[in-house]
Every structure is written in C-alpha cells, then in structure tokens.
Amino acid sequence: MSTTPALELRAVRKSFGPVAALSHVDFAAYPGEVHAIVGDNGAGKSTMIKIVTGIHRGDGGAILVNGEEMELRHDASQSQDRGIAVVYQDLALVECLDISTNMALGNLPYRWGVFLDRKRMDAEAAAALKDLNARVGDVRTPVGLLSGGQRQVVAIARAVRMNKPIILLDEPTAALGVQESAYVGRTLDRLRADGKAVICISHDLEFVFKHSDRITVLRLGKTVGTRTTADVSRDEIISMITGATPADTLQEAS
Amino acid sequence: MTTTAPAERTVHPEKSEASRTPILRTILLRQETWLLAVVVLIAVVASIRNPNFMNPDNLVEILRGSVIYFIMGCGAALLVIGGGLDFSVGAIFTISALVGTSLISQGVPIILGILAALAVGALAGVVNHLIVTYWHVPPIIATLGTFFIALGLSALITGGNDVVPLPADFMKLGQGSVLFIPNVIWYGLIIGALFYFVLERTRFGINVRAVGGNRQAAVGNGLRVVRIDLVLYILAGVTAAIAGMIYSARVGAGQVEAGGSSVTLVVVTGVLIGGVSLLGGLGSITGVAVGAVLLSVIDNALIVAQIPPQYNNVVVGAILVGAVAVDHLRRKQLYKPR
Numbered sequence: 277m278s279t280t281p282a283l284e285l286r287a288v289r290k291s292f293g294p295v296a297a298l299s300h301v302d303f304a305a306y307p308g309e310v311h312a313i314v315g316d317n318g319a320g321k322s323t324m325i326k327i328v329t330g331i332h333r334g335d336g337g338a339i340l341v342n343g344e345e346m347e348l349r350h351d352a353s354q355s356q357d358r359g360i361a362v363v364y365q366d367l368a369l370v371e372c373l374d375i376s377t378n379m380a381l382g383n384l385p386y387r388w389g390v391f392l393d394r395k396r397m398d399a400e401a402a403a404a405l406k407d408l409n410a411r412v413g414d415v416r417t418p419v420g421l422l423s424g425g426q427r428q429v430v431a432i433a434r435a436v437r438m439n440k441p442i443i444l445l446d447e448p449t450a451a452l453g454v455q456e457s458a459y460v461g462r463t464l465d466r467l468r469a470d471g472k473a474v475i476c477i478s479h480d481l482e483f484v485f486k487h488s489d490r491i492t493v494l495r496l497g498k499t500v501g502t503r504t505t506a507d508v509s510r511d512e513i514i515s516m517i518t519g520a521t522p523a524d525t526l527q528e529a530s
Numbered sequence: 531m532t533t534t535a536p537a538e539r540t541v542h543p544e545k546s547e548a549s550r551t552p553i554l555r556t557i558l559l560r561q562e563t564w565l566l567a568v569v570v571l572i573a574v575v576a577s578i579r580n581p582n583f584m585n586p587d588n589l590v591e592i593l594r595g596s597v598i599y600f601i602m603g604c605g606a607a608l609l610v611i612g613g614g615l616d617f618s619v620g621a622i623f624t625i626s627a628l629v630g631t632s633l634i635s636q637g638v639p640i641i642l643g644i645l646a647a648l649a650v651g652a653l654a655g656v657v658n659h660l661i662v663t664y665w666h667v668p669p670i671i672a673t674l675g676t677f678f679i680a681l682g683l684s685a686l687i688t689g690g691n692d693v694v695p696l697p698a699d700f701m702k703l704g705q706g707s708v709l710f711i712p713n714v715i716w717y718g719l720i721i722g723a724l725f726y727f728v729l730e731r732t733r734f735g736i737n738v739r740a741v742g743g744n745r746q747a748a749v750g751n752g753l754r755v756v757r758i759d760l761v762l763y764i765l766a767g768v769t770a771a772i773a774g775m776i777y778s779a780r781v782g783a784g785q786v787e788a789g790g791s792s793v794t795l796v797v798v799t800g801v802l803i804g805g806v807s808l809l810g811g812l813g814s815i816t817g818v819a820v821g822a823v824l825l826s827v828i829d830n831a832l833i834v835a836q837i838p839p840q841y842n843n844v845v846v847g848a849i850l851v852g853a854v855a856v857d858h859l860r861r862k863q864l865y866k867p868r
C-alpha cells in the first residue's frame with residue numbers, strides 16, 4: 277500500500293437543516309484496494325459520497341485527493357477532473373436518453389468542435405458493456421425501458437469506462453441477481469488489479485467479505501472504525517454497525 | 531446497431547423497441563402522425579367549402595403564417611425540453627419589436643436596430659433565468675410576471691402608438707422573396723434547421739434533454755445545469771425577438787397590439803401539441819413545425835373557408851388535451867419505476 281491515500285476524508289461534517297447527516301467522518305482509501313463502507317440505513321454513507329462528488333457541500337472537515345485538499349465547494353465535473361468516477365445509489369441515469377448517450381453523459385464525444393460523434397459513442401458504449409460481459413441489448417435503447425438490474429449494470433459500466441483512479445460505488449449490487457452480483461464482484465477485483473482505489477458501499481456483507489480488502493463502518497454519521505477484512509469477523513462488523521462495539525477513539529488520521 | 535437516425539431514437543424511444551412494440555402503436559404514439567391527420571382533415575373540409583383553399587398561393591400563405599409561431603416555438607420548445615417554461619414570449623415579442631423598430635424609424639442602421647431587438651430578447655431571457663434560479667420562483671409564475679412587466683413597458687415606451695413609418699429597406703426583409711419562396715418562410719426554414727441541428731446533433735442539445743429528462747442525474751454527471759438553463763431562457767427570448775422583428779417588417783410597423791397574451795398562448799399550445807413534454811426531456815423540432823402549421827391552417831381555414839372560430843377552438847383544445855394524454859403514455863413507458 278502506498279503511503280498517500282487516493283481519497284481521504286478528515287472530520288467531515290454535514291447537516292441538512294436540523295438533521296446532522298454526518299457529524300464526524302474520517303476515511304482513507306489507498307490505490308489498489310477495495311474499501312467497503314458499511315452501516316445501517318441513514319448512517320450517512322450516501323451523503324458522504326455525495327460530499328466527495330460535490331452534490332452536497334460539506335459543512336466542515338477536509339477532503340484530500342492524493343494528499344491534495346479539494347475545496348468543499350465543488351461540482352460533479354470538478355470531482356471528475358480530480359480523477360473520481362461514481363455510481364450513485366439512484367444511478368443518475370436519464371430515462372429518456374439511450375444507453376450510449378447515458379454512458380457518455382458529461383463527456384460526450386464530438387467531431388470538429390460541434391458535431392456529436394454518435395458512432396464513437398455507440399462503439400465505446402458497446403465495448404464497455406462487452407467488457408463487463410453485460411447483456412443489456414441495443415445501446416440505442418432508452419434507459420427508461422431497461423430493468424433495474426440492467427440500469428445498474430449500465431451505471432457501473434459508465435463509471436468503469438471513465439477509467440479514473442478513484443471509483444465510488446453506492447450499493448452497486450442492490451438490484452442485482454446472484455450472477456450479476458458476481459460480475460460486479462469480478463469488476464471490483466479487476467479495478468483493484470489495475471491499481472485503482474475502489475470504494476464500495478454495500479449492505480451485502482457476504483459480498484463485502486468476499487471482495488473487500490478493508491471495511492469502514494459508519495454509524496449515525498460517525499466513523500466507527502476501519503478494519504482489515506482478513507482480520508475481522510462478520511460478528512465484529514455487525515456489532516460495530518449496531519453500536520454494540522463503541523467507536524475507536526481518535527482515528528490515526530486526526 | 532441499427533441505421534435509424536439518432537434523432538428518432540431520443541425523441542421516440544418506443545421506436546427502438548420495434549420487436550416488442552407493434553409498429554402501428556409506434557406510429558400512433560408519434561405526435562406528428564396525429565397532427566398531420568388533423569391538418570389533412572381540416573384541409574379537406576376547408577377545400578370543400580372553398581376550393582381556393584388548396585390554391586398554391588394560399589398554401590404559401592399558410593406556411594407564411596406559421597413561421598412566427600414556429601420560430602418562437604423553436605426557442606420555447608428547447609426550453610421546455612430542458613425542463614423550463616416561458617409564458618413571457620408574447621410580450622418579449624412585443625417589446626423587442628417596438629425597441630427595434632423605434633430605433634430604426636429614428637435613423638439607426640437597420641442591422642443595429644435588429645441587434646438591439648435581439649439584445650432586448652436576450653436580456654428578458656436573462657431576467658427570467660435570474661428570477662427562476664436565484665429567487666426560486668416557479669417558471670410559470672416568474673415568466674407570467676415578466677410578461678406583464680414587458681407588456682407594460684412596451685406601452686410606456688411608445689406612449690401606446692404604433693411605430694410608423696419604417697424604411698422600405700427594412701420592410702423588404704419581411705416582404706420580399708427569394709427563388710419564389712417568401713423571405714419569411716426562408717427565415718423559418720433556416721432557424722428551424724439550426725434548432726433541429728442543435729437539439730439532435732450537438733452536445734448542448736443532448737445536455738438539454740438530460741437536464742429536462744432527469745435534472746438530478748444531469749447534476750450528478752457534472753453537467754452545468756444552471757448555465758444550460760440560462761442559455762435556454764436566452765434562446766426563448768431571442769427567438770421571440772426575431773419573430774417580433776420579422777412580423778414588424780412584414781406588416782411595416784412596430785405594433786403595440788401585436789404579440790401579447792394571444793401569441794404566448796399560441797406558442798405554448800403549438801409546442802405542446804407538437805409533442806414536447808411539459809415535464810421535460812421529450813420533444814422534437816419537427817413536431818413543433820407540424821404544430822405551428824396546424825395552428826396556421828386553422829387560422830387560415832377560418833378566413834378562407836369561413837369555418838367559424840368556435841369550431842377551431844374546439845379542435846385546438848381537443849388536440850391539446852390529446853397531446854398531453856399521449857405524452858403521459860410515452861412518459862409512463864419510460865419513467866415507470868422498475
């Protein structure tokens with residue numbers, strides 16, 4: 277493991293009016309690891325991701341990408357520029373646009389400055405999906421006509437295609453069957469092999485234990501602790517999630 | 531991969547599902563199909579009442595009459611596809627035409643007068659955008675407000691008098707023809723082609739669909755949605771100004787009574803019956819073109835075939851309701867949770 281985290285959060289806080297979604301989140305993910313984030317519903321996992329990608333603006337704390345601080349106020353395109361790709365829990369697909377357009381959204385290929393390069397868009401989308409071994413049919417199918425699982429695969433393929441050093445996935449297997457989940461698992465393994473920092477939120481502890489290197493537990497907007505997957509038991513993680521195990525005092529990061 | 535034009539895919543998503551969706555249903559769900567059927571029906575009735583209706587001169591007149599609605603409809607449609615709405619276009623039409631023609635009648639070079647009118651339209655768009663974005667006023671209310679403000683200002687600037695006379699060179703722009711086709715129709719064709727191209731073949735056009743189709747997803751993908759909104763409101767304002775100047779050149783005056791609420795209503799109606807979804811994301815420029823022609827056919831049939839206006843109103847109302855119902859079907863297919 278290299279010494280500088282690819283993505284680090286230090287004491288990040290965020291309130292929505294009276295609701296303190298995050299009160300103190302410390303987190304560090306390194307290149308070449310799959311880092312799982314687990315926690316109960318409402319623990320703040322999605323909020324944490326959205327602060328990193330700029331959908332929400334953190335109230336305090338620091339976000340560091342490769343050791344360089346990123347302003348808390350930034351937008352999604354700036355987080356892309358800093359090398360972060362993301363699969364949101366709600367997938368962020370536009371239903372009325374087709375698969376290839378959705379996969380290129382925010383970064384549409386063009387020729388001569390203005391013309392949309394449809395051919396390239398279709399070819400890249402088809403290649404990315406084939407890479408994931410995904411069967412979603414014609415890339416010109418509007419996303420609104422796809423099943424939940426197919427949409428999830430499209431969203432994952434989009435993030436993988438962006439080929440960024442940091443990739444965040446929020447519940448990527450929620451709508452998937454056993455076989456499709458296995459694909460996603462293999463995709464994570466491959467991304468790790470490529471040296472990327474893979475951060476994956478999941479409810480599915482079996483999936484987490486099978487594919488992650490480390491696990492960070494969030495509870496009620498706070499980091500409870502980070503464990504090496506190989507050295508921790510399922511029960512320990514569950515007791516961290518439920519609060520039976522108290523939070524580690526002062527993380528190494530602070 | 532198939533050879534179907536990309537435009538067709540995004541606008542009529544059911545097409546790509548040809549294997550699952552019967553072709554007949556596909557055609558019936560296409561807005562243009564219905565509109566053309568109604569156009570033909572009215573044309574048949576009108577020509578029975580007055581054979582001159584099908585006279586080439588009259589057909590050209592119908593197209594000429596549709597241009598004003600169509601040009602404004604292009605800007606308005608893009609805005610609605612992007613998730614916005616502009617009720618002020620009728621008043622922007624009025625005020626920008628009055629500003630432009632006033633300057634021209636006072637000896638300002640024609641081109642500068644036209645640019646000034648466009649600037650007024652753009653400014654109105656910026657104001658609409660600011661109100662909607664930073665004051666969080668819903669577009670329908672915000673633009674209704676600017677509608678009244680612009681209309682009031684129009685009367686104040688001119689003291690309620692039409693701007694006449696206008697130089698012959700300016701009027702020629704609205705009255706001449708090239709290759710036997712009236713200039714006015716050329717303007718519609720050029721602007722329509724431009725908007726079609728922008729919507730279907732450029733990054734901006736796709737981003738507009740994305741913003742209107744799912745704003746949250748657009749933000750999540752790093753689209754600069756506020757900037758896109760701004761451009762859309764400006765385009766709606768500028769197309770209204772263009773239409774205002776074309777109309778003034780055609781009638782040879784800056785008219786205080788031209789534009790206003792009736793033009794707003796016709797433009798918004800034309801856009802909606804043209805198959806543009808009020809909820810954003812879906813719609814096409816070709817649909818808007820057919821919608822504008824339909825409204826012009828109705829106007830014309832009223833005069834040429836003396837079909838009484840109450841019938842036309844019933845027809846327009848029925849088509850509008852039908853269009854929104856069809857839109858609901860399209861959306862249900864695309865946006866149902868799975």
Ligand SMILES: Nc1ncnc2c1ncn2[C@@H]1O[C@H](COP(=O)(O)OP(=O)(O)O)[C@@H](O)[C@H]1O
Nearest residue numbers: 292295297315316317318319320321322323324
């Ligand atoms: N946009 C929002 N506005 C208000 N409250 C929010 C918003 N997003 C999340 N929350 C609240 O923040 C807390 C954490 O939510 P979230 O990050 O979605 O949890 P998780 O993804 O871990 O299930 C919850 O109490 C939730 O209700």
Ligand SMILES: [Mg+2]
Nearest residue numbers: 321322323365
């Ligand atoms: Mg969540």
